[in-house]
Amino acid sequence: MNYLSIFTTLADFVTFRLLGLSGAGKLGDAVHFFVEDITKIFVLLTAIIFAVGMLRTMLTPSRMRRVLAGKRQGPAYVLAALLGAVTPFCSCSAVPLFIGLLEASVPMGVTMTFLITSPMVNEVAVILLVALVGWKLTALYFFTGTFVGIAGGIAIDALGMERYVEDYVWKIRMGEVVETALDNSLRGRVIYGLEQVREIIGRVWLYIIIGIAIGAGLHGFVPADFFARVAGPSNPFAVPVAVLAGIPLYSNAAGMIPVVEALLAKGLPVGTVLALMMSVTAISLPELMILRRVLKVPLLVFFAAFLAVAFVFVGYLFNFVLA
Amino acid sequence: MKRIKVLGSGCRNCANTAKLIESRAAALGVAIALEKVTDMAAILAHGVMSTPAVVVNDKVVHAGGVPAAEAVEAWLRA
Numbered sequence: 001m002n003y004l005s006i007f008t009t010l011a012d013f014v015t016f017r018l019l020g021l022s023g024a025g026k027l028g029d030a031v032h033f034f035v036e037d038i039t040k041i042f043v044l045l046t047a048i049i050f051a052v053g054m055l056r057t058m059l060t061p062s063r064m065r066r067v068l069a070g071k072r073q074g075p076a077y078v079l080a081a082l083l084g085a086v087t088p089f090c091s092c093s094a095v096p097l098f099i100g101l102l103e104a105s106v107p108m109g110v111t112m113t114f115l116i117t118s119p120m121v122n123e124v125a126v127i128l129l130v131a132l133v134g135w136k137l138t139a140l141y142f143f144t145g146t147f148v149g150i151a152g153g154i155a156i157d158a159l160g161m162e163r164y165v166e167d168y169v170w171k172i173r174m175g176e177v178v179e180t181a182l183d184n185s186l187r188g189r190v191i192y193g194l195e196q197v198r199e200i201i202g203r204v205w206l207y208i209i210i211g212i213a214i215g216a217g218l219h220g221f222v223p224a225d226f227f228a229r230v231a232g233p234s235n236p237f238a239v240p241v242a243v244l245a246g247i248p249l250y251s252n253a254a255g256m257i258p259v260v261e262a263l264l265a266k267g268l269p270v271g272t273v274l275a276l277m278m279s280v281t282a283i284s285l286p287e288l289m290i291l292r293r294v295l296k297v298p299l300l301v302f303f304a305a306f307l308a309v310a311f312v313f314v315g316y317l318f319n320f321v322l323a
Numbered sequence: 324m325k326r327i328k329v330l331g332s333g334c335r336n337c338a339n340t341a342k343l344i345e346s347r348a349a350a351l352g353v354a355i356a357l358e359k360v361t362d363m364a365a366i367l368a369h370g371v372m373s374t375p376a377v378v379v380n381d382k383v384v385h386a387g388g389v390p391a392a393e394a395v396e397a398w399l400r401a
Contacts, residue, residue, distance in 0.1 A: 061372040061387065093373040093387065095332055095363060100372035172363065175370035191391070199388045203336075290332075293363070 004040060004131060011036035030220025037212045037258045041128065045208075045254060046197055048127045052086075053196030054189045059087065061097060062177040068114075069104040076110045077153055081146045084117030085126075094287070098294050103174045108165065109157025115291075116307065117149035120282040124200075125253030132261045140318065141274055148278070148310045155306060156299070164299035207255030215258035218266060228267035238272050239315035243308050246279025253281045270322050275315030283307050325355045325399065330366045331375035333359075340375040340389050344399075347392060353399045 014035045015021050021028035064083050068076055094115060101111045121142055129138040231238040251259075256277045263273050283304050291300060327344060331337025341359055348355045360366060360378075369378060373387030379398050 062370075065372065096366055096372050096374055099363060099367055103367070168364070172367050174367045177370040177372070195388070195391055199336075202389075293332075 007036050007040040007043075010039055026220045028220075030216040033219040033258075033262065034212055034216035037215060037261070038209070040131075041208060041212065041254070041258065042201075042205075044128060044131055045124065045201065045204075048124055049197045049200050050193040052123050053193035056086070056192075056196070059083075061087070061093075061100070065101055065104045065106070065177070068101065068106045068110060073107065073110070076107070077113050077150045080106075080110045080114040080153065081117045081121075081149045084114045084149060085121040085142075085146065086123055087114075087118060094290055095293050098291075099169055099172055100174060100177075102165070102169060103172060107157060108162045109153040109155075111153075112156045112303070113149045113153030116152045116282060116303075117146060119287070120149070120253065120278055121145040122253055125257065125281075128254060128257045129260075132257055133264060137270065137274075140270075141277070144274070144314050144318075145278060148307065148314065151310065152303070152306050156302070159302075161299050161302065164296040166294050166296060169294050204252050204254050207251045208258070211251060211255035212258040215262035218259070218262040222266060224266065226266065227263065231268055231272060233269055233319060238269070239275050239319065240312050242272050242276040242315065243279045243311045246276050246311075247283050247304065247308065248285055249280050250284030250286055251280050253277070256280055269319045271315040271318030271320070274318060275311045278311045278314065279308065282311075325353065326358070326380055327355050327398075328358045328360050328378040329375055330360045330369060330371055330378060332363070332366075333361050334374070336389050337361075337375040340377065343389065343392060344377070344395055347395045348399055351396065351399050355399070 011032045015028055015032040016023060019031065021031055023029075023032075064087065068080060068083070071079060098111060098115065101114070102108065126138055126142055129141060231242070260273050260277050263276075264270065288300055288304065291303070295303070325348075329337055329341045329344065331340070337359070341357060344355070345357060348357075366374065366376070369376070369383055371383060371386050375389065376386035377384050377390060377395075377398070379401075384398055385394065
């Protein structure tokens with residue numbers, strides 16, 4: 001990733017020349033990580049969101065609903081997971097989207113696959129992961145995340161969990177779906193792309209700065225062998241502890257990436273780090289509270305428990321395979 | 324008088340959208356009656372699946388995200 005070395009050069013300049021910190025010190029290390037990641041991640045994010053935003057003028061929720069409604073079960077699961085990966089949605093839209101899909105006779109399991117995959121796997125996370133930790137890990141993350149989403153949807157369907165959807169949901173009759181007119185000219189697409197940058201960065205910047213600060217702290221102040229010693233391959237509880245720690249925590253995928261980068265650099269096994277990232281992004285208390293408006297408690301418990309078990313499994317699998 | 328509704332579950336983006344519309348209307352001197360709709364059945368009855376959405380005189384003009392100030396001014400002037 002040579003073209004990214006410009007951010008290393010910039011961080012060298014700021015840390016060592018401007019601030020006069022020593023390259024050997026802990027503070028210098030942490031500041032260097034912070035400056036490099038903050039410039040790199042915000043520049044990459046802006047470019048990615050703009051580019052994807054311009055393409056996405058073609059994919060609206062109503063179009064997605066039409067596509068999913070007409071599919072047989074098997075292909076619908078895969079499609080729902082892939083749509084979840086490329087659809088940006090603020091968790092505040094989770095409830096109307098959930099009801100809208102069910103109302104169009106999209107099966108419960110397919111709808112849940114979409115809800116599981118969407119926060120965990122998305123184009124922003126994928127492109128940042130490629131830039132920061134390489135394409136192999138990114139591919140692993142993408143395929144297992146998608147697979148867990150599909151498996152979760154199929155399990156919810158097989159167990160007939162539709163009965164745990166709040167009763168009022170089935171009574172809602174949706175009005176005719178409106179397509180708000182999209183400007184498909186080049187100018188319209190550019191404006192839409194810029195709006196997406198403003199909207200998504202406005203929503204996630206704080207998570208990213210917190211993530212980078214945590215990453216920088218880990219990078220500079222945690223002894224090199226600390227994680228390898230307490231949470232390394234020899235500790236069988238590292239993976240479940242990482243998943244449990246991630247349940248109450250919430251960050252979006254972009255904010256988690258600097259933490260992942262620092263943990264990997266400290267020698268934490270890949271499976272443990274992936275399990276932590278999935279748990280932090282896919283299960284969180286705020287999201288469960290939003291879903292409580294449409295799902296009864298037993299289904300929420302199953303949702304969280306299934307994902308936690310699946311992430312532990314993913315963690316062990318990768319620690320084993322990549323050891 | 325324009326009747327404007329902001330549809331949304333009460334998240335921060337919805338509040339920001341309502342605030343933006345109020346401030347633009349005040350700046351342009353357009354009289355509006357602004358209503359925040361948080362009831363899911365009512366939101367979906369408008370055919371909206373991504374929030375916040377904006378309804379001007381019973382027509383959905385925007386869905387999914389805080390609208391641009393430019394767009395808000397165009398609705399108010401129309």
